[in-house]
Amino acid sequence: xxxxxxxxxKLHANQKFILDNAGKYNVxxxxxxxxxxxxxxxxxxxxxxxxxxxxxGQKVAYFANKYGTVLEMWYALINILKPVITHYSKTDGRIExxxxxxxxxxxxxxxGIDSARGKSFHRAIVDESGFIRELEAAFENVISAxxxxxxxxxxxxxxxxxxxxxxxxxxxxEGKSEHWKSFxxxxxxxxxxxxxxxxxxxxxxxxxxxxxxxxxxxxxxxxGLFKNLLNSMGAEQTDKPIxxxxxxxxxxxxxxxxxxVFGIDLAKSHDFTVITVIDSTTxxxxxxxxxxxxxxxxxxxxxxxxxxxxxxxxxxxxxxxVGVVVIEMMKRIGIKGIKSFKTTNVSKxxxxxxxxxxxEKGLLAIFEHKQLLHELNVFEAxxxxxxxxxxxxxxxDFDDCVMSLALAYSPLSLTKKKEKRKVFFGRMGL
Ligand SMILES: Nc1ncnc2c1ncn2[C@@H]1O[C@H](COP(=O)(O)OP(=O)(O)OP(=O)(O)O)[C@@H](O)[C@H]1O
Ligand SMILES: [Mg+2]
Numbered sequence: 366x367x368x369x370x371x372x373x374x375k376l377h378a379n380q381k382f383i384l385d386n387a388g389k390y391n392v393x394x395x396x397x398x399x400x401x402x403x404x405x406x407x408x409x410x411x412x413x414x415x416x417x418x419x420x421x422g423q424k425v426a427y428f429a430n431k432y433g434t435v436l437e438m439w440y441a442l443i444n445i446l447k448p449v450i451t452h453y454s455k456t457d458g459r460i461e462x463x464x465x466x467x468x469x470x471x472x473x474x475x476x477g478i479d480s481a482r483g484k485s486f487h488r489a490i491v492d493e494s495g496f497i498r499e500l501e502a503a504f505e506n507v508i509s510a511x512x513x514x515x516x517x518x519x520x521x522x523x524x525x526x527x528x529x530x531x532x533x534x535x536x537x538x539e540g541k542s543e544h545w546k547s548f549x550x551x552x553x554x555x556x557x558x559x560x561x562x563x564x565x566x567x568x569x570x571x572x573x574x575x576x577x578x579x580x581x582x583x584x585x586x587x588x589g590l591f592k593n594l595l596n597s598m599g600a601e602q603t604d605k606p607i608x609x610x611x612x613x614x615x616x617x618x619x620x621x622x623x624x625x626v627f628g629i630d631l632a633k634s635h636d637f638t639v640i641t642v643i644d645s646t647t648x649x650x651x652x653x654x655x656x657x658x659x660x661x662x663x664x665x666x667x668x669x670x671x672x673x674x675x676x677x678x679x680x681x682x683x684x685x686x687v688g689v690v691v692i693e694m695m696k697r698i699g700i701k702g703i704k705s706f707k708t709t710n711v712s713k714x715x716x717x718x719x720x721x722x723x724x725e726k727g728l729l730a731i732f733e734h735k736q737l738l739h740e741l742n743v744f745e746a747x748x749x750x751x752x753x754x755x756x757x758x759x760x761x762d763f764d765d766c767v768m769s770l771a772l773a774y775s776p777l778s779l780t781k782k783k784e785k786r787k788v789f790f791g792r793m794g795l
Contacts, residue, residue, distance in 0.1 A: 369448045373410050379554045380404045388546035389518050392534045394495075394525040396552040396581035401522040405490045406441050408520055412488040413466035414449070422466025423487035426511065428503070430496040431601045431732075432472040438492070439470055474601045476609065478503040485514035494533075495526030498599040498730060504533075525549075525583040528596050534583070551580040590756075591741045592725045600649035600730035606675050607644075623647065625675040628773025629668060629682045630765045631691055632659045639769035640668060642675055645777055648723075649730040653737060655766065661687075665694045672700050681706055681772040706772055710755055716771040717744075717756045719778040729774060737766040 376384060380400055383393060384407075395401055405427070411417070412425040429435045435458070442460060443453065452461040458470035458480075471481050478499070489508050494500055504519075512519060523530050537547025552563050567575045577584040577595070608620040623646040632638040635657075642652035654671060658664065672680070682692055684705035692705055706712070723729040731737060744767055746754045758764035 371410070371414075371445055371448065373407060373445055374403050376400075376404065376407055377556050379550055380407070383548050384408075386546060386548075387518070387520075388537070389516075389544040390533075390537075390546070391518070391520045392494075392530070392537050392545070392547045393520065393522045393550075394530070394534050394547070394581055394583070395522070395550045395554075396579045397524060398552050398555055398558055399550045399581065400555050400557070402438065402441075402492065405492050405520070405522055406438065406445065408488065408490055409438075409442060409468055410445060413446070413460075413462055413468050415464055415466060420464055422462050422464035423515075424467045424469070424485065425488040425490065426469040426471060426481065426484070426486045426508075427490050427492065428471045428473050428478075428481070428497075428508070429492040430472075430498075430599050431474050431493075433601065434493055435470050435472045442468060472601075473497045473499070473503055474599060478507050481507050481511060484511055485517075486511050487515045487517045489517065489519045491519065491521045493523050494521040495523035495528060495530040495596070496598050497530075498596075498727065501529040501532075504529075524595075525577060525581055526596050527583050531583055549581055551582075553580075590744050590746060591721055593727060594724060594731075594738070594741055597724050597727060597730050598733060600644075600647075600651060600732040602653075602732045602734075603651045604674070625651075625677040626773055626776060627668075627671070627675070627677045627680040628769045628771065628775070629680065630769035630772060631664065631683060631685070631687045632657055632765075633685065633687055634659070636763055637765045638664050638667075639765040640671055641766070641769040641773040642671065642677070643729075643773045643777065645678070647730075648728060648777060650732060650734075650737075650770065650773075653734050653766065653769075655736060659687075661691055661694060665691060665698065668695060669698055669700065678702055679704055679776045681775055683708055683768070683772060704776065706775065710749075710753065713768075713771075714754060714756060716775045716778075717767075720767075720771045720774055723774060723778065729777075731770075734766070736763075737770065740764055740767045 377400060409425050409427055412423045415421040415423050427438055449463045450460055451463050460468040471477050489512060497503060521533055534547050536542055537545040552558060553560060567579055573584050576582040606623055608622045610618050611621050613619045623644050626643050626645045628641045630639045637655050637657045640654040641650060644651045679702045680700060681704045682688055684692060684707050692703060695703060740763060743759055743762055744764060745759055746756055749755050
Protein backbone atom coordinates (compact mmCIF):
# COMPACT_ATOMS: atom_id res chain seq x y z
CA UNK A 366 0.00 0.00 0.00
CA UNK A 367 1.23 3.50 -0.82
CA UNK A 368 2.29 5.52 2.24
CA UNK A 369 0.70 8.97 2.51
CA UNK A 370 2.35 11.86 4.36
CA UNK A 371 0.09 14.40 6.09
CA UNK A 372 1.18 17.80 7.37
CA UNK A 373 -0.08 17.83 10.94
CA UNK A 374 1.40 20.38 13.40
CA LYS A 375 3.68 18.83 16.00
CA LEU A 376 2.21 19.87 19.35
CA HIS A 377 4.16 22.26 21.55
CA ALA A 378 5.11 21.10 25.06
CA ASN A 379 2.02 22.48 26.82
CA GLN A 380 -0.38 21.11 24.21
CA LYS A 381 1.39 17.77 24.54
CA PHE A 382 1.01 17.89 28.34
CA ILE A 383 -2.76 18.18 27.87
CA LEU A 384 -2.81 15.23 25.49
CA ASP A 385 -0.68 13.07 27.78
CA ASN A 386 -2.78 13.86 30.85
CA ALA A 387 -6.22 13.89 29.29
CA GLY A 388 -9.17 12.15 30.91
CA LYS A 389 -12.50 11.15 29.45
CA TYR A 390 -13.84 14.72 29.62
CA ASN A 391 -11.42 17.61 29.33
CA VAL A 392 -11.86 21.31 29.89
CA UNK A 393 -9.14 23.52 28.47
CA UNK A 394 -9.34 27.17 29.54
CA UNK A 395 -6.66 29.24 27.86
CA UNK A 396 -5.79 32.80 27.00
CA UNK A 397 -6.04 33.89 23.37
CA UNK A 398 -3.52 32.42 20.93
CA UNK A 399 -2.39 29.60 23.24
CA UNK A 400 -2.95 27.13 20.42
CA UNK A 401 -6.44 25.79 21.19
CA UNK A 402 -7.47 25.53 17.56
CA UNK A 403 -4.23 23.81 16.55
CA UNK A 404 -4.75 21.37 19.43
CA UNK A 405 -8.37 20.81 18.39
CA UNK A 406 -7.33 20.07 14.79
CA UNK A 407 -4.73 17.61 16.11
CA UNK A 408 -7.29 15.83 18.29
CA UNK A 409 -9.71 15.56 15.36
CA UNK A 410 -7.05 14.17 13.01
CA UNK A 411 -5.80 11.59 15.54
CA UNK A 412 -9.30 10.27 16.09
CA UNK A 413 -10.50 10.30 12.47
CA UNK A 414 -7.25 8.71 11.30
CA UNK A 415 -7.61 6.04 14.00
CA UNK A 416 -4.06 6.62 15.26
CA UNK A 417 -4.84 4.75 18.49
CA UNK A 418 -7.19 2.35 16.73
CA UNK A 419 -4.81 0.48 14.41
CA UNK A 420 -5.53 2.95 11.61
CA UNK A 421 -9.26 2.15 11.56
CA GLY A 422 -11.04 5.48 11.15
CA GLN A 423 -13.33 6.79 13.90
CA LYS A 424 -16.12 9.34 14.10
CA VAL A 425 -15.40 12.75 15.53
CA ALA A 426 -17.54 15.87 15.83
CA TYR A 427 -16.35 19.46 15.89
CA PHE A 428 -18.71 21.97 17.49
CA ALA A 429 -18.12 25.73 17.67
CA ASN A 430 -20.05 28.82 18.65
CA LYS A 431 -20.40 30.24 15.17
CA TYR A 432 -20.37 29.41 11.52
CA GLY A 433 -17.13 31.34 10.79
CA THR A 434 -15.14 29.35 13.37
CA VAL A 435 -16.53 26.07 12.02
CA LEU A 436 -15.65 27.11 8.49
CA GLU A 437 -12.05 27.88 9.51
CA MET A 438 -11.65 24.41 10.99
CA TRP A 439 -13.31 22.92 7.93
CA TYR A 440 -10.74 24.50 5.58
CA ALA A 441 -7.83 23.68 7.91
CA LEU A 442 -8.80 19.99 7.98
CA ILE A 443 -9.49 19.80 4.23
CA ASN A 444 -5.98 21.16 3.79
CA ILE A 445 -4.32 18.72 6.20
CA LEU A 446 -6.25 15.60 5.22
CA LYS A 447 -6.59 16.19 1.45
CA PRO A 448 -4.68 13.04 0.40
CA VAL A 449 -6.93 10.73 2.45
CA ILE A 450 -10.36 12.33 1.88
CA THR A 451 -12.83 10.25 -0.14
CA HIS A 452 -15.84 12.55 0.11
CA TYR A 453 -16.72 15.90 1.63
CA SER A 454 -19.76 18.14 1.72
CA LYS A 455 -19.76 21.61 3.19
CA THR A 456 -23.57 21.75 3.16
CA ASP A 457 -23.85 18.54 5.18
CA GLY A 458 -20.85 19.51 7.33
CA ARG A 459 -18.90 16.27 6.95
CA ILE A 460 -15.59 14.91 5.69
CA GLU A 461 -15.12 11.19 5.01
CA UNK A 462 -11.72 9.53 4.98
CA UNK A 463 -10.31 6.57 3.10
CA UNK A 464 -10.06 4.49 6.31
CA UNK A 465 -13.71 5.03 7.28
CA UNK A 466 -12.93 8.03 9.49
CA UNK A 467 -15.72 10.60 9.60
CA UNK A 468 -15.62 14.21 10.74
CA UNK A 469 -18.84 16.12 11.43
CA UNK A 470 -19.07 19.90 11.81
CA UNK A 471 -21.73 21.76 13.75
CA UNK A 472 -22.22 25.46 14.32
CA UNK A 473 -24.06 25.75 17.63
CA UNK A 474 -25.50 29.08 16.70
CA UNK A 475 -29.24 29.22 16.09
CA UNK A 476 -30.33 25.75 17.29
CA GLY A 477 -27.52 24.08 15.29
CA ILE A 478 -27.24 21.45 18.03
CA ASP A 479 -30.44 19.82 16.78
CA SER A 480 -28.67 18.52 13.68
CA ALA A 481 -26.31 16.50 15.93
CA ARG A 482 -29.19 14.46 17.37
CA GLY A 483 -29.29 10.83 16.32
CA LYS A 484 -25.54 10.59 15.64
CA SER A 485 -22.76 8.81 17.53
CA PHE A 486 -19.14 9.87 17.94
CA HIS A 487 -15.91 8.54 19.38
CA ARG A 488 -14.86 12.09 20.18
CA ALA A 489 -16.50 15.50 20.54
CA ILE A 490 -14.54 18.74 20.37
CA VAL A 491 -16.38 21.83 21.57
CA ASP A 492 -14.38 24.89 20.55
CA GLU A 493 -15.00 28.38 22.00
CA SER A 494 -17.26 26.64 24.54
CA GLY A 495 -17.49 29.70 26.77
CA PHE A 496 -19.20 31.60 23.95
CA ILE A 497 -21.88 29.02 23.26
CA ARG A 498 -25.04 30.45 24.72
CA GLU A 499 -26.74 27.11 25.23
CA LEU A 500 -23.70 25.01 26.12
CA GLU A 501 -25.43 23.35 29.06
CA ALA A 502 -28.39 22.10 27.01
CA ALA A 503 -26.15 21.20 24.06
CA PHE A 504 -23.90 19.01 26.22
CA GLU A 505 -26.43 17.53 28.62
CA ASN A 506 -29.25 16.90 26.14
CA VAL A 507 -27.36 16.00 22.99
CA ILE A 508 -23.56 15.65 23.00
CA SER A 509 -23.30 13.39 26.05
CA ALA A 510 -25.74 10.96 24.41
CA UNK A 511 -23.80 11.18 21.12
CA UNK A 512 -20.79 9.78 23.02
CA UNK A 513 -22.63 6.89 24.66
CA UNK A 514 -22.33 4.20 21.94
CA UNK A 515 -18.53 4.26 21.79
CA UNK A 516 -17.85 5.58 25.30
CA UNK A 517 -16.30 8.55 23.52
CA UNK A 518 -14.24 11.37 24.99
CA UNK A 519 -14.86 15.13 24.92
CA UNK A 520 -12.74 18.27 24.85
CA UNK A 521 -14.13 21.70 25.74
CA UNK A 522 -11.81 24.50 24.68
CA UNK A 523 -12.28 28.22 25.29
CA UNK A 524 -11.01 31.50 26.63
CA UNK A 525 -12.22 31.53 30.22
CA UNK A 526 -15.77 32.78 30.70
CA UNK A 527 -17.73 32.37 33.92
CA UNK A 528 -20.78 30.54 32.67
CA UNK A 529 -21.51 26.83 32.25
CA UNK A 530 -18.00 26.45 30.81
CA UNK A 531 -16.73 27.46 34.27
CA UNK A 532 -18.98 24.86 35.91
CA UNK A 533 -17.36 22.20 33.74
CA UNK A 534 -13.91 23.63 34.44
CA UNK A 535 -14.49 23.33 38.20
CA UNK A 536 -15.41 19.64 37.85
CA UNK A 537 -11.90 18.88 36.69
CA UNK A 538 -10.15 21.52 38.77
CA GLU A 539 -11.61 20.46 42.10
CA GLY A 540 -11.03 16.79 41.40
CA LYS A 541 -14.71 16.00 41.99
CA SER A 542 -14.56 13.21 39.43
CA GLU A 543 -11.68 11.14 38.10
CA HIS A 544 -13.23 11.40 34.63
CA TRP A 545 -12.96 15.18 34.39
CA LYS A 546 -9.63 16.95 33.82
CA SER A 547 -9.11 20.70 33.62
CA PHE A 548 -6.19 22.59 32.15
CA UNK A 549 -5.39 26.28 32.25
CA UNK A 550 -2.78 28.18 30.23
CA UNK A 551 -1.93 31.72 29.18
CA UNK A 552 -0.78 33.18 25.86
CA UNK A 553 2.76 33.10 27.28
CA UNK A 554 2.56 29.29 27.28
CA UNK A 555 2.61 29.20 23.46
CA UNK A 556 6.32 29.03 22.54
CA UNK A 557 5.49 30.18 18.99
CA UNK A 558 4.47 33.63 20.23
CA UNK A 559 7.21 35.98 21.39
CA UNK A 560 7.00 37.17 24.99
CA UNK A 561 8.06 40.73 24.09
CA UNK A 562 5.24 40.95 21.51
CA UNK A 563 2.66 39.96 24.12
CA UNK A 564 4.19 42.37 26.66
CA UNK A 565 3.78 45.18 24.13
CA UNK A 566 0.23 44.16 23.17
CA UNK A 567 -1.07 44.12 26.71
CA UNK A 568 0.82 47.15 28.04
CA UNK A 569 -2.14 49.54 27.89
CA UNK A 570 -5.05 47.12 28.20
CA UNK A 571 -7.26 47.09 31.32
CA UNK A 572 -6.17 44.50 33.88
CA UNK A 573 -9.47 42.64 33.66
CA UNK A 574 -9.07 42.20 29.90
CA UNK A 575 -5.47 41.03 30.25
CA UNK A 576 -6.36 38.52 32.95
CA UNK A 577 -9.23 37.01 31.09
CA UNK A 578 -8.27 37.26 27.43
CA UNK A 579 -4.50 36.80 27.61
CA UNK A 580 -3.63 35.13 30.88
CA UNK A 581 -6.52 32.69 30.78
CA UNK A 582 -7.94 33.54 34.20
CA UNK A 583 -11.66 33.47 34.92
CA UNK A 584 -12.90 37.02 35.59
CA UNK A 585 -16.42 38.31 35.65
CA UNK A 586 -16.30 39.67 32.14
CA UNK A 587 -17.59 42.91 33.59
CA UNK A 588 -15.51 45.43 31.78
CA GLY A 589 -17.80 48.48 31.86
CA LEU A 590 -21.34 49.75 32.19
CA PHE A 591 -22.62 46.86 30.07
CA LYS A 592 -21.99 43.58 31.92
CA ASN A 593 -21.61 40.08 30.59
CA LEU A 594 -20.51 41.26 27.14
CA LEU A 595 -18.04 38.45 26.52
CA ASN A 596 -20.74 35.96 27.27
CA SER A 597 -23.08 37.71 24.86
CA MET A 598 -20.97 37.24 21.75
CA GLY A 599 -22.68 34.19 20.34
CA ALA A 600 -24.36 35.87 17.36
CA GLU A 601 -23.28 35.55 13.79
CA GLN A 602 -23.18 38.29 11.18
CA THR A 603 -25.27 37.79 8.06
CA ASP A 604 -26.13 39.83 4.95
CA LYS A 605 -29.40 38.02 4.34
CA PRO A 606 -32.36 36.78 6.33
CA ILE A 607 -32.24 33.13 7.33
CA UNK A 608 -34.81 30.40 7.89
CA UNK A 609 -35.25 27.28 10.01
CA UNK A 610 -36.45 23.99 8.64
CA UNK A 611 -39.40 22.72 10.65
CA UNK A 612 -41.88 19.90 10.12
CA UNK A 613 -45.52 20.60 9.29
CA UNK A 614 -48.40 18.37 10.49
CA UNK A 615 -47.78 15.96 7.60
CA UNK A 616 -44.11 15.62 8.48
CA UNK A 617 -42.92 17.65 5.47
CA UNK A 618 -40.01 20.08 5.77
CA UNK A 619 -41.11 23.71 5.70
CA UNK A 620 -39.00 26.85 5.72
CA UNK A 621 -39.78 29.18 8.60
CA UNK A 622 -38.18 32.58 8.01
CA UNK A 623 -36.80 34.63 10.88
CA UNK A 624 -38.18 38.07 11.72
CA UNK A 625 -36.09 41.22 11.98
CA VAL A 626 -36.19 44.70 13.50
CA PHE A 627 -34.02 47.77 12.73
CA GLY A 628 -32.71 50.57 14.92
CA ILE A 629 -31.39 53.67 13.13
CA ASP A 630 -29.26 56.40 14.65
CA LEU A 631 -28.89 59.15 12.05
CA ALA A 632 -25.72 61.18 11.55
CA LYS A 633 -26.09 64.76 12.69
CA SER A 634 -22.85 66.48 11.63
CA HIS A 635 -19.46 64.84 12.13
CA ASP A 636 -20.76 61.50 13.42
CA PHE A 637 -22.06 58.29 11.81
CA THR A 638 -25.37 56.84 10.72
CA VAL A 639 -25.73 53.33 12.10
CA ILE A 640 -28.39 50.80 11.13
CA THR A 641 -28.53 47.81 13.49
CA VAL A 642 -30.42 44.69 12.44
CA ILE A 643 -31.66 42.34 15.17
CA ASP A 644 -33.01 38.89 14.38
CA SER A 645 -36.04 39.11 16.66
CA THR A 646 -36.69 35.36 16.35
CA THR A 647 -33.44 34.63 18.22
CA UNK A 648 -32.70 38.07 19.74
CA UNK A 649 -29.35 38.26 18.00
CA UNK A 650 -27.73 41.27 16.36
CA UNK A 651 -26.93 40.01 12.87
CA UNK A 652 -25.97 43.06 10.83
CA UNK A 653 -24.59 46.56 11.44
CA UNK A 654 -24.21 49.20 8.71
CA UNK A 655 -22.18 52.28 9.78
CA UNK A 656 -21.34 55.15 7.45
CA UNK A 657 -20.63 58.87 7.70
CA UNK A 658 -22.47 60.37 4.79
CA UNK A 659 -24.94 63.03 5.87
CA UNK A 660 -26.69 63.56 2.53
CA UNK A 661 -30.34 62.60 3.22
CA UNK A 662 -30.96 60.91 -0.12
CA UNK A 663 -27.85 58.77 0.31
CA UNK A 664 -28.88 57.74 3.85
CA UNK A 665 -32.43 56.87 2.81
CA UNK A 666 -31.18 54.83 -0.19
CA UNK A 667 -28.91 52.84 2.08
CA UNK A 668 -31.70 52.24 4.60
CA UNK A 669 -34.05 51.13 1.79
CA UNK A 670 -31.52 48.61 0.48
CA UNK A 671 -31.27 46.89 3.88
CA UNK A 672 -35.04 47.20 4.35
CA UNK A 673 -35.66 45.35 1.07
CA UNK A 674 -33.22 42.62 2.11
CA UNK A 675 -34.46 41.90 5.64
CA UNK A 676 -38.10 43.11 5.48
CA UNK A 677 -38.01 44.25 9.13
CA UNK A 678 -41.22 44.37 11.09
CA UNK A 679 -40.27 47.47 13.09
CA UNK A 680 -37.86 50.25 12.12
CA UNK A 681 -37.10 52.48 15.11
CA UNK A 682 -35.60 55.84 14.13
CA UNK A 683 -34.50 58.68 16.36
CA UNK A 684 -36.70 61.68 15.62
CA UNK A 685 -34.25 64.57 15.99
CA UNK A 686 -34.09 67.52 13.52
CA VAL A 687 -32.58 65.31 10.83
CA GLY A 688 -34.89 62.46 11.76
CA VAL A 689 -38.11 64.30 10.95
CA VAL A 690 -36.99 64.88 7.37
CA VAL A 691 -35.50 61.41 6.89
CA ILE A 692 -38.56 59.69 8.36
CA GLU A 693 -40.78 61.58 5.88
CA MET A 694 -38.56 60.46 3.00
CA MET A 695 -38.55 56.87 4.27
CA LYS A 696 -42.36 56.82 4.40
CA ARG A 697 -42.60 58.26 0.89
CA ILE A 698 -40.55 55.43 -0.62
CA GLY A 699 -42.67 52.76 1.03
CA ILE A 700 -40.80 51.87 4.24
CA LYS A 701 -43.36 50.48 6.67
CA GLY A 702 -43.26 49.79 10.40
CA ILE A 703 -41.49 53.06 11.25
CA LYS A 704 -41.49 53.92 14.92
CA SER A 705 -40.11 57.35 15.67
CA PHE A 706 -38.25 57.79 18.93
CA LYS A 707 -38.11 61.17 20.65
CA THR A 708 -34.87 61.47 22.60
CA THR A 709 -35.08 63.07 26.02
CA ASN A 710 -32.81 62.30 28.95
CA VAL A 711 -35.56 60.12 30.40
CA SER A 712 -36.39 58.21 27.20
CA LYS A 713 -32.68 57.65 26.41
CA UNK A 714 -32.02 56.33 29.92
CA UNK A 715 -34.95 53.97 29.56
CA UNK A 716 -33.73 52.30 26.34
CA UNK A 717 -30.13 52.16 27.59
CA UNK A 718 -31.28 50.60 30.88
CA UNK A 719 -33.25 48.00 28.91
CA UNK A 720 -30.14 47.22 26.91
CA UNK A 721 -28.06 46.86 30.08
CA UNK A 722 -30.58 44.40 31.49
CA UNK A 723 -30.62 42.48 28.20
CA UNK A 724 -26.85 41.95 28.33
CA GLU A 725 -26.79 41.21 32.04
CA LYS A 726 -29.49 38.56 31.74
CA GLY A 727 -28.14 37.11 28.49
CA LEU A 728 -31.31 38.07 26.56
CA LEU A 729 -29.45 39.53 23.59
CA ALA A 730 -26.43 38.32 21.62
CA ILE A 731 -24.06 40.38 19.50
CA PHE A 732 -21.31 39.46 17.04
CA GLU A 733 -17.72 40.67 17.16
CA HIS A 734 -18.14 44.18 15.74
CA LYS A 735 -15.08 46.21 16.72
CA GLN A 736 -16.75 49.62 16.87
CA LEU A 737 -19.82 48.38 18.76
CA LEU A 738 -17.67 46.54 21.31
CA HIS A 739 -15.51 49.60 21.77
CA GLU A 740 -18.51 51.85 22.32
CA LEU A 741 -20.14 49.39 24.73
CA ASN A 742 -16.93 49.15 26.75
CA VAL A 743 -16.36 52.88 27.08
CA PHE A 744 -19.99 54.06 27.42
CA GLU A 745 -20.45 56.09 30.59
CA ALA A 746 -23.06 57.27 33.04
CA UNK A 747 -22.58 60.83 34.27
CA UNK A 748 -24.41 62.30 37.21
CA UNK A 749 -26.33 65.48 36.38
CA UNK A 750 -26.84 68.37 38.78
CA UNK A 751 -30.26 67.24 39.99
CA UNK A 752 -28.83 63.77 40.74
CA UNK A 753 -30.23 62.02 37.64
CA UNK A 754 -27.97 60.10 35.24
CA UNK A 755 -27.01 60.93 31.66
CA UNK A 756 -25.68 58.14 29.50
CA UNK A 757 -23.14 59.04 26.82
CA UNK A 758 -19.84 58.27 25.16
CA UNK A 759 -16.71 59.82 26.73
CA UNK A 760 -16.05 63.25 25.16
CA UNK A 761 -14.54 62.93 21.69
CA ASP A 762 -15.82 59.37 21.28
CA PHE A 763 -18.89 58.03 19.48
CA ASP A 764 -22.04 56.34 20.73
CA ASP A 765 -23.95 55.82 17.48
CA CYS A 766 -23.55 52.04 17.48
CA VAL A 767 -24.81 51.81 21.08
CA MET A 768 -27.73 54.15 20.35
CA SER A 769 -28.69 52.33 17.17
CA LEU A 770 -28.58 49.01 19.07
CA ALA A 771 -30.65 50.43 21.95
CA LEU A 772 -33.23 51.75 19.45
CA ALA A 773 -33.38 48.39 17.64
CA TYR A 774 -33.80 46.51 20.92
CA SER A 775 -36.36 48.95 22.38
CA PRO A 776 -39.51 47.23 21.02
CA LEU A 777 -38.13 43.77 21.86
CA SER A 778 -37.66 44.50 25.54
CA LEU A 779 -41.45 44.70 25.69
CA THR A 780 -42.30 41.83 23.34
CA LYS A 781 -43.36 38.57 24.90
CA LYS A 782 -44.70 36.57 21.99
CA LYS A 783 -43.31 36.61 18.46
CA GLU A 784 -45.08 35.50 15.31
CA LYS A 785 -43.14 34.28 12.32
CA ARG A 786 -43.42 35.42 8.72
CA LYS A 787 -41.79 34.71 5.40
CA VAL A 788 -39.21 36.70 3.45
CA PHE A 789 -37.18 35.85 0.42
CA PHE A 790 -33.60 34.73 0.98
CA GLY A 791 -32.14 31.88 2.97
CA ARG A 792 -29.00 30.19 4.12
CA MET A 793 -28.63 26.54 4.92
CA GLY A 794 -25.86 24.14 5.69
CA LEU A 795 -23.13 24.47 8.33
N1 LIG B 1 1.92 23.19 17.81
C1 LIG B 1 2.05 24.28 17.09
N2 LIG B 1 2.96 24.35 16.08
C2 LIG B 1 3.10 25.48 15.36
N3 LIG B 1 2.39 26.60 15.55
C3 LIG B 1 1.46 26.59 16.52
C4 LIG B 1 1.24 25.43 17.34
N4 LIG B 1 0.26 25.72 18.22
C5 LIG B 1 -0.12 27.00 17.95
N5 LIG B 1 0.60 27.51 16.95
C6 LIG B 1 0.48 28.85 16.36
O1 LIG B 1 0.11 29.77 17.38
C7 LIG B 1 -0.91 30.68 16.92
C8 LIG B 1 -2.16 30.55 17.77
O2 LIG B 1 -2.69 29.24 17.61
P1 LIG B 1 -4.28 28.96 17.60
O3 LIG B 1 -4.94 29.72 16.52
O4 LIG B 1 -4.44 27.50 17.64
O5 LIG B 1 -4.61 29.59 19.01
P2 LIG B 1 -6.03 29.76 19.73
O6 LIG B 1 -5.78 29.50 21.17
O7 LIG B 1 -7.05 28.95 19.04
O8 LIG B 1 -6.27 31.31 19.49
P3 LIG B 1 -7.69 32.11 19.57
O9 LIG B 1 -7.93 32.37 21.01
O10 LIG B 1 -7.40 33.38 18.81
O11 LIG B 1 -8.74 31.27 18.92
C9 LIG B 1 -1.13 30.33 15.44
O12 LIG B 1 -0.32 31.15 14.65
C10 LIG B 1 -0.66 28.89 15.35
O13 LIG B 1 -0.23 28.55 14.05
MG1 LIG C 1 -8.93 29.44 18.14
